[in-house]
Amino acid sequence: MKYDFSEIESKWQKKWQESKVFEAKDDFEKPKFYGLIEFPYPSGAGMHVGHIKAYSGLEVISRKRRMQGYNVLFPIGFDAFGLPTENYAIKTGTHPRQVTDKNIEHFSEQLKKVGFSFDWSRVIDTTDENYYKWTQWIFLKMFEKGLVFRDTALVNYCPSCKVVLSNEDSQGGKCDICKSDIVQKSKDVWYLRITKYADRLLSGLDEVDYLPNIKMQQVNWIGKSTGAFVDFEIKECGEKLRIYTTRPDTLFGVTFMVMAPEHPMIDKYADKIKNFDLISKYREECSKKTEFERTQLVKDKTGVKIEGFTAINPVSGEEIPIYISDYVMMGYGTGAIMAVPAHDERDYDFAHKFGINIKQVIKGGDISKEAYTESGEMINSGFLDGIKEKSVAIKKMTEYLASKGIGEAGVQYKMKDWAFNRQRYWGEPIPIVHCGKCGMVPVPYEELPLRLPEVSNFQPGEGGESPLAKIEEFVTCKCPKCGGPAKRETDTMPQWAGSSWYYLRYVDPKNDKMFASPEKLNYWLPVDWYNGGMEHVTRHMIYSRFWHKFLYDLGLVPTDEPYAKRTAQGLILGPDGEKMSKSKGNVVDPNETVEKYGADVLRVYILFMGDYASAAPWSESSVRGCKRFLERVADLPGLVKDDCKDKLDSHFHKAVKKVSSDMEELKFNTAIAQLMTLLNEIEDYGEISKEQYSVYLRLLSPFAPHLCEELWEKSGEKEMIALAPWPKYDESKTVDSTVEIAVQVNGKVRGTVCVAPDEEKDSVFKKVFADEKLAGNFTGKTVVKEIYIPGKIVNIVVK
RNA sequence: GCGGGUGUGGUGGAACGGCAGACACGAUGGUCUUAGGAGCCAUUUCUUCGGAGUGUGGGUUCAAAUCCCACCACCCGCACCA
Numbered sequence: 001m002k003y004d005f006s007e008i009e010s011k012w013q014k015k016w017q018e019s020k021v022f023e024a025k026d027d028f029e030k031p032k033f034y035g036l037i038e039f040p041y042p043s044g045a046g047m048h049v050g051h052i053k054a055y056s057g058l059e060v061i062s063r064k065r066r067m068q069g070y071n072v073l074f075p076i077g078f079d080a081f082g083l084p085t086e087n088y089a090i091k092t093g094t095h096p097r098q099v100t101d102k103n104i105e106h107f108s109e110q111l112k113k114v115g116f117s118f119d120w121s122r123v124i125d126t127t128d129e130n131y132y133k134w135t136q137w138i139f140l141k142m143f144e145k146g147l148v149f150r151d152t153a154l155v156n157y158c159p160s161c162k163v164v165l166s167n168e169d170s171q172g173g174k175c176d177i178c179k180s181d182i183v184q185k186s187k188d189v190w191y192l193r194i195t196k197y198a199d200r201l202l203s204g205l206d207e208v209d210y211l212p213n214i215k216m217q218q219v220n221w222i223g224k225s226t227g228a229f230v231d232f233e234i235k236e237c238g239e240k241l242r243i244y245t246t247r248p249d250t251l252f253g254v255t256f257m258v259m260a261p262e263h264p265m266i267d268k269y270a271d272k273i274k275n276f277d278l279i280s281k282y283r284e285e286c287s288k289k290t291e292f293e294r295t296q297l298v299k300d301k302t303g304v305k306i307e308g309f310t311a312i313n314p315v316s317g318e319e320i321p322i323y324i325s326d327y328v329m330m331g332y333g334t335g336a337i338m339a340v341p342a343h344d345e346r347d348y349d350f351a352h353k354f355g356i357n358i359k360q361v362i363k364g365g366d367i368s369k370e371a372y373t374e375s376g377e378m379i380n381s382g383f384l385d386g387i388k389e390k391s392v393a394i395k396k397m398t399e400y401l402a403s404k405g406i407g408e409a410g411v412q413y414k415m416k417d418w419a420f421n422r423q424r425y426w427g428e429p430i431p432i433v434h435c436g437k438c439g440m441v442p443v444p445y446e447e448l449p450l451r452l453p454e455v456s457n458f459q460p461g462e463g464g465e466s467p468l469a470k471i472e473e474f475v476t477c478k479c480p481k482c483g484g485p486a487k488r489e490t491d492t493m494p495q496w497a498g499s500s501w502y503y504l505r506y507v508d509p510k511n512d513k514m515f516a517s518p519e520k521l522n523y524w525l526p527v528d529w530y531n532g533g534m535e536h537v538t539r540h541m542i543y544s545r546f547w548h549k550f551l552y553d554l555g556l557v558p559t560d561e562p563y564a565k566r567t568a569q570g571l572i573l574g575p576d577g578e579k580m581s582k583s584k585g586n587v588v589d590p591n592e593t594v595e596k597y598g599a600d601v602l603r604v605y606i607l608f609m610g611d612y613a614s615a616a617p618w619s620e621s622s623v624r625g626c627k628r629f630l631e632r633v634a635d636l637p638g639l640v641k642d643d644c645k646d647k648l649d650s651h652f653h654k655a656v657k658k659v660s661s662d663m664e665e666l667k668f669n670t671a672i673a674q675l676m677t678l679l680n681e682i683e684d685y686g687e688i689s690k691e692q693y694s695v696y697l698r699l700l701s702p703f704a705p706h707l708c709e710e711l712w713e714k715s716g717e718k719e720m721i722a723l724a725p726w727p728k729y730d731e732s733k734t735v736d737s738t739v740e741i742a743v744q745v746n747g748k749v750r751g752t753v754c755v756a757p758d759e760e761k762d763s764v765f766k767k768v769f770a771d772e773k774l775a776g777n778f779t780g781k782t783v784v785k786e787i788y789i790p791g792k793i794v795n796i797v798v799k
Numbered sequence: 800g801c802g803g804g805u806g807u808g809g810u811g812g813a814a815c816g817g818c819a820g821a822c823a824c825g826a827u828g829g830u831c832u833u834a835g836g837a838g839c840c841a842u843u844u845c846u847u848c849g850g851a852g853u854g855u856g857g858g859u860u861c862a863a864a865u866c867c868c869a870c871c872a873c874c875c876g877c878a879c880c881a
Contacts, residue, residue, distance in 0.1 A: 213876090216803060220877060227881080245881060258881090301879085327879045337881045345800085346879055414880055534875080608823075610811060614804095615874085619811065622824050628838095629823085670813065673822035680822090742818040747862050749818050787861050793817040795861050 003634040005598030009706040013115055021722050022066075022117040024073040028523045033070040035062045036503050036563070038532035038540070039077040039124075042103035043084055047110040049572050049590045049618065050533075050580075053606050057569060057666060058531050059116050060607065063702035064663060066117075067726035073524055074117060075506040077124035078104050081132075082495045083161060086426040090458050096426045100127055110591060114599045115705055117722070122509045126498030131505065132428040133449035134515040135497050140431055140442050142550060147193045148420070150440065154262075155419060157185035162460040163422050164189060187464070190421040190430060190491065194546045198222055198413045201545055209565040211613070214537050221538040223414025228398050230338065230407035232257060232311040235319065237269050241311060244333030244412055248401065249393035250340040252381035253361035255351065256321050257311050258303065260328045260335040261286045266306070274307040279324060286326040301327055301350040314406040315382065315397075325350065333412055345371045418543065420494060423466040425458045427492030435479035435486040444480050452492075466490040499540055500547040503527050503562060515556075522558045530563040537568065567666055570614040572606070577617045588618045600704035601627045607668035607703060629676055630707055632683070633700065636693065637711065639682060644689035650736055651681055652692055656729035659699050668703075675700055690715075695727045743768055744795040745777045757791045764788055768796070 016022060035058040040051055062074040080100045089096040104125060111118065124131055142148050155164045158175035164187055194201075202222050205215050227246035234241055241257065259266065261283045270276050282304045303325030310319050327346055328337050341351035342360040348371035351358055358367060361381045365372025375390040383400070387393045401407030421430060431443035431450040443450050453474040458467050468474055468490035479486035501515070507524045508516035532540075541563075548562040573579060574586025581587070593602045605626040610616030655678045662671035678696065682688050688696070693715065701708035701721045712721040735757055743751045751774045753767050765786060768774060778798060785797040 213803060217876060220802065223877090223880065225880070243881080247881080325879095328881075329879080332880045339881085344881070346881075349879090412880075414877090538876085608811095614812095616811065619824065622811065624836095625823055669811095670822080673813075676822055740818090744817080744862070747860095752818075785861060787817095789817065789862095793862080795817080797861050 003631050003707070005600060005630075005706070006595075008710045009113075009115065009599050012706045012709045013112060015709075015720070016115075016117070016722070017112075017120070019720070020121070021720060022072075022074065023119050023121050024075075025071055026520060026523070027071055028519070030071040031069070032073065032524060032528075033062070033065040034073045034524050034526070034528045035065070036075070036506075036527045036530045038530075038536060039079050039499070039502060040107060041082060041084070042078045042080055042100065042107045044088060044099070044103055046103075046106055047590055048580075049588050049593075049606070051111075052114060052590050052602065053569050053572055053612075054532060055111075055114075055116055056603055056606050057567065057612055057668065058529060059603075060663060060668065060702035061529065063117055063705065063722065064660075064726060066722060067698065067701075067724060069725070073122075073506065074119060075122045075124075076111065076116070076118035076120070077122075077502060077506065078107065078126065079495070079499045079502070080104065080125055080127040081427045081493075081498055083163070083424065083426070086424060086458055089426070096458065097127070100125075113594055114590070114602065117705070122506050124502060124505050124509050126502065127426075129449040129451055130512065132498065134505070135428050135493065135501070136431045136443075136448050136450055137445060137515065138501060138547065138551070139428075139493070139497070140445060140448075141554065142192060143432070143442050145550075145554075147196065147550065149191050149193065149417075151189055151191060152186060153189050153419075155185055155187045155189055157183050157187070157464065159183055162464050163424055164419060164464075185464075189419050192418040192420045192546075194418045194543070195413060195415060197546050197549055198224065198415055199411075200549055201415075201542060204545065204549070204561050208561050208563060210563075211567055214534075214541075214566055214568060217534075217537050218542060221415060221542060225412050225414075227410060227412070228394075228401060228407050229334065229410045230314065230401060232314060232338065234265075234269075234322070235310040235312055236272050236308060239265065239269075241265065241322075241336055242334045243336045243338045244410060245338055247340065247343065247394070248397040248407070249378070249381075249384065249387075249390060250343050250361055251313070251315050251338070251397055252384065253340040253342050253359045254313055254318075254320060254338045255341060255357045255359050256323060256339045256347075256354075258328045258337050258339055258347075258350070259306075259322060259324045260330040261324050261326055262330040263324070263335045266324065269309075272308050275304070278304055279306065282324065289326065301325060301346070301353055303327075303350065303354070305354070314404075315400070321356070323350075323354070331416065332414070341371065342367050343371055343373055345373065347371070415542075418546075420497070421491035422494050423460050423464050423490075424492055425452070425455055425460075425467040427494065428497055429468065430489045430491055430493060432489040433477060433479055433486045434489065435482065435484060437484055438479055438481045438486075441479055441481045441486070447480075466492065468492070496540060496543050500544040501551075503530075503544075504548075504551075504557065518556075518558075521556075525557060526559045526562055526564045529565045529567070531567045531569060534568045537566075541566070567613070569612055570610075570616065572609075573615055573617040575618050575620070593623060597623055597627050598630075598706075600630055600707050604630065604672060604703050608672040610669060612666045612668055629679070630704055632679060633696075633704070634707060634711070636679075636682070636688065636696070637714065639686065639688050640690055640693050640715075641687040642690065644687045644692070646689065648681060648685055648688070648692065650733055651678060652695055653729040653731075653733040656695065656699065656727045657731075657734055660726070660729075663702070672703060675703075697721060698724055698727050739791055741791065742793050743771075743774060744793060745774075746797055747795060750774055750777050753794065759790065761786075761788045764794060768794055 037055045037058050062072050066072045085096050085099050089099050157164055158180055160180040161175060202224055205218060225246050227244060228248040229242055229244055231240035231242050273279060303323045306322045306324060309322045311322050312319060339347040341347040341358045343362055360367045361379060362372060362376045363379055364374055364376035378384040378387045378393050384393050384396060398409050429450045429452055433441045433443060435441050453471045455467055455471060460467055461469060475487050475490060477486055477488050504516050508520045511517055544562060548557060551557045552560050576586050578584055578586060590602060601623060605623045608626060609622060655674050658674045659671045697708045697712050698721060709721050738754050739757050740752045740754050742749050743753055753771060755764050781798040783796055784799050787795040
């Protein structure tokens with residue numbers, strides 16, 4: 001058959017759309033499969049090959065599930081709020097709404113050309129007011145439950161985008177969007193109290209099936225540590241300075257203490273500090289330091305001794321000096337530490353620079369050279385002396401602290417509360433009203449959605465305030481509580497808001513009474529399999545797990561965790577092996593491949609190019625190889641014979657087994673390789689039965705659906721292959737009647753012998769020793785040991 | 800620095816502790832052609848043809864790419880988290 005892919009592909013894309021085969025049915029009797037891919041941000045640049053790889057994995061799984069008889073929900077939507085669209089709108093003077101609509105249309109068209117089996121009847125758009133109504137609704141529920149709070153804080157601020165960023169969006173001190181250096185700025189910030197869920201976000205990981213590296217990253221991100229809080233009295237003012245430590249066992253080794261520059265006690269007792277001028281100067285220097293300086297100068301500790309403050313070690317009674325230094329941060333623990341230079345590298349560096357005494361309390365290492373951070377026998381530690389186990393010493397000290405009322409066991413997390421506002425136009429308005437009399441008042445639920453007003457200028461204000469602040473009609477309003485004059489909040493939600501619950505909306509996208517009906521949620525949740533990029537494993541995933549757990553606590557969703565299983569695809573690198581980027585000029589446009597080789601070739605190539613979870617470079621010549629493969633498949637009908645012998649039968653049973661299981665394990669490359677091998681075998685043999693042909697097409701159809709539909713139809717089938725039953729295999733038929741196994745002598749392969757898979761040992765060795773080619777290996781030697789693993793190998797040890 | 804991962808032909812990559820290099824790409828030779836960046840056939844880890852080979856060096860085992868120990872290189876997270 002001539003393989004006219006463009007004709008075949010447009011024909012079947014049209015048929016799929018018209019017949020609605022990929023629309024999920026709310027048939028609660030059928031077993032369900034909910035496959036989720038990360039919905040794209042519809043950028044003006046259009047689709048990237050990375051999108052295709054990200055979607056292809058679950059695309060083939062979803063197609064397989066339909067063939068296995070599942071009711072499949074494989075939805076698509078658009079995460080369309082966000083800065084790039086807004087920046088483009090500012091640049092071109094177009095409204096973000098128009099930009100978004102145009103981009104979504106363009107994106108949809110491109111996705112359809114690849115033949116993804118998405119349910120296009122459930123498309124969602126986070127910027128649609130019928131969608132963001134519910135984003136605001138959930139926010140108000142959180143407000144109601146005390147999970148939303150406002151605070152003035154030093155925030156990560158991007159001077160270029162003029163926007164406050166969360167810690168997650170400013171990793172490494174760079175803006176996630178424009179890569180500019182972040183500065184610290186004092187601002188009013190809305191927070192979501194995600195830390196309240198820290199422990200459950202951590203323990204919930206035990207119940208889900210995420211790839212190990214994904215779990216690990218989330219565990220790291222949450223960053224739980226256990227230790228103790230200890231109170232040190234300050235002699236001069238009598239107040240207790242509370243610190244957090246993971247090493248209470250080293251309490252006897254404390255030789256100084258350090259406070260963060262922003263620690264409130266410094267201002268509180270300014271009059272008692274003799275060198276306050278010096279301290280103030282140091283604090284100023286710290287606030288000016290860029291993130292770069294702070295991270296690059298880690299080894300070079302700076303600080304100032306607080307003259308006039310002396311702390312008292314609560315267990316030894318020793319008097320110890322207190323310093324301020326920016327190696328201690330206000331944002332973690334209590335903003336103050338006990339320093340044990342003998343057993344902590346950072347404290348050691350600091351003590352070394354400032355000439356502070358170093359007191360060893362754990363035996364081992366060489367304290368004159370470096371801090372000893374391993375475990376060992378406790379010394380110079382009063383009642384802990386002689387203990388060799390770190391955990392025992394920690395336990396004993398913690399119990400002692402608690403019994404004396406000078407401390408207690410404690411837990412800390414690296415994860416911070418979620419800064420939840422942006423001073424931008426293209427986001428969900430925060431539905432809160434500020435009333436002089438009543439304070440912060442939520443917009444009543446029945447007034448949702450709180451719509452974005454029409455604005456002509458999307459440029460943020462110079463002071464970093466939202467463009468909404470300039471719209472008088474929007475800002476001025478009545479307090480929903482007292483009816484008095486009030487002002488609306490003008491900040492909008494961050495991009496991560498809409499994506500925190502979108503998988504819930506897919507279940508019931510047109511519901512106007514609720515974000516989704518309980519019956520439908522009950523049936524479809526949890527998401528059975530979620531695939532996406534590693535870059536979203538810490539931010540988007542943790543945020544959405546948090547929202548989900550919140551909704552679960554309100555009884556609004558049926559499961560504690562949203563995603564039962566999570567995998568991640570590897571990057572597609574440029575042909576040069578580098579990460580694709582416009583500046584390197586190594587970006588591959590998927591549309592060109594579709595035009596030139598067809599969507600089926602593109603799909604097969606992307607899944608064949610390498611291990612799905614690893615990065616792999618693009619290779620156009622390999623794309624051509626996949627084209628050749630499909631062309632040969634298109635010629636397969638010529639080999640179909642009615643009276644074909646069943647010589648290849650076991651090959652087919654093996655292939656069904658391998659392709660089926662490889663797909664489940666994300667090993668699409670070897671699944672396709674198996675189909676290639678089978679094709680080679682068929683061509684070598686020269687004929688194939690009608691039934692075998694049918695099996696072959698069904699196995700290949702998730703990967704190359706257009707071509708397989710066409711061949712399927714040509715072979716006389718009336719129904720689409722998309723709903724044909726997935727082939728089954730017979731385990732007993734995957735085993736050959738004879739196998740050729742290797743014969744090793746002293747571990748080296750010396751020949752082979754043909755035996756039955758379960759042949760008796762005696763019989764096998766009779767054949768081995770009768771073999772003329774092998775005989776030379778035994779002459780003049782004594783057989784010491786005979787090893788036979790049925791179906792695998794023979795190894796003979798001789799001397 | 801900490802955490803995780805990877806290391807196999809010219810290339811992408813296969814390989815439940817059991818014949819390393821499946822499947823492809825590329826290359827070489829042949830065939831068919833006015834032509835070949837098409838198709839088909841053959842060869843393709845290295846080799847002094849004895850063997851040697853999965854980053855390096857040890858170990859466990861009848862048997863190691865695979866398990867254990869040490870080291871080296873690269874990639875990805877986090878980064879003064881007390």
